[in-house]
Amino acid sequence: MFTGLITDVGTLLSVEPRGDLRRLKIASHYPHDGLALGASVAHNGVCMTLVGFGPRSERDGYVSWHEVDAAAETLAVTTAGSWTPGDKINLERALKIGDELGGHLVSGHVDGVATLVSRRDFDEMAHFEIEAPKELAKFIAEKGSVALDGTSLTVNKVDKTRFTILLIPHTLDVTIWGGRKAGDRINLEVDTMARYAARLVEAAAE
Known part of the structure; x- marks a missing residue:
């Protein structure tokens, strides 16, 4: 983990x-x-x-x-x-028992590949719009967590298969996100809790 x-x-x-x-x-x-x-x-x-x-x-x-x-x-x-x-x-x-959990639990099992649609820089920060594969979009929610290229990030807005994230200067400096641009393909892992929640809803409707 x-x-x-x-x-x-x-x-x-x-x-x-x-x-x-x-x-x-x-x-x-x-x-x-x-x-x-x-x-x-x-x-x-x-x-x-x-x-x-x-x-x-x-x-x-x-x-x-x-x-x-x-x-x-x-x-x-x-x-x-x-x-x-x-x-x-x-x-x-890998996470060790007793380590501080500052992001969210990430398995390292990528669910699919997303596409960076646009990037807007301001005040040393960057706003990204991401296109998720259709089958994974249902697991992405506003204020929820998502792992993109291994980075734990908070989702700002969701519109169908697209969602946005905002990166602070520190994240841009210490990860590869500082060099990311429109058109880049990005590894996407959805939050495990979101996956289980969606499955419970599906099971209740069966």
Whole structure:
């Protein structure tokens, strides 16, 4: 589980095709001695398992590298299939018992891919309009939570399949959202509570 609070922004170093999966190598600011094989790390909201890691000696600001495998299903239902070397990646390590839950509970299991329709900047903040896949729009509600590229965000307004969010300067600075623009595809995970609530309503009507 994750909180949707991004703890680092890494850079994708390489993409290596391996049959139906791709091995991704990412540089990060995480100390390598704090990483572990089999650990879970969210990459733009996609939970992936570390299969390799080590220190970096290059003077590029990053102190470690790690590798993960993106399976065929992940490549098909998330934006991972279009990632290329040089891309910036939102990173979050898995939640530990006792950690502060500052965002909302995020599973790292992306439900679908949304599209950024428009961006409006003002007072160092940014207002985004997002188009959600039709089948997921019913789980998105005003003042509710949503995870976009792994970032826990509050929904401002909803109009059918479109919704808006407002990002403060801090979020724009410490995530990849500062570079987001109209037309970008974004990993979307709906709030688990919203999914259960919708299912209860459906069950009551059956």
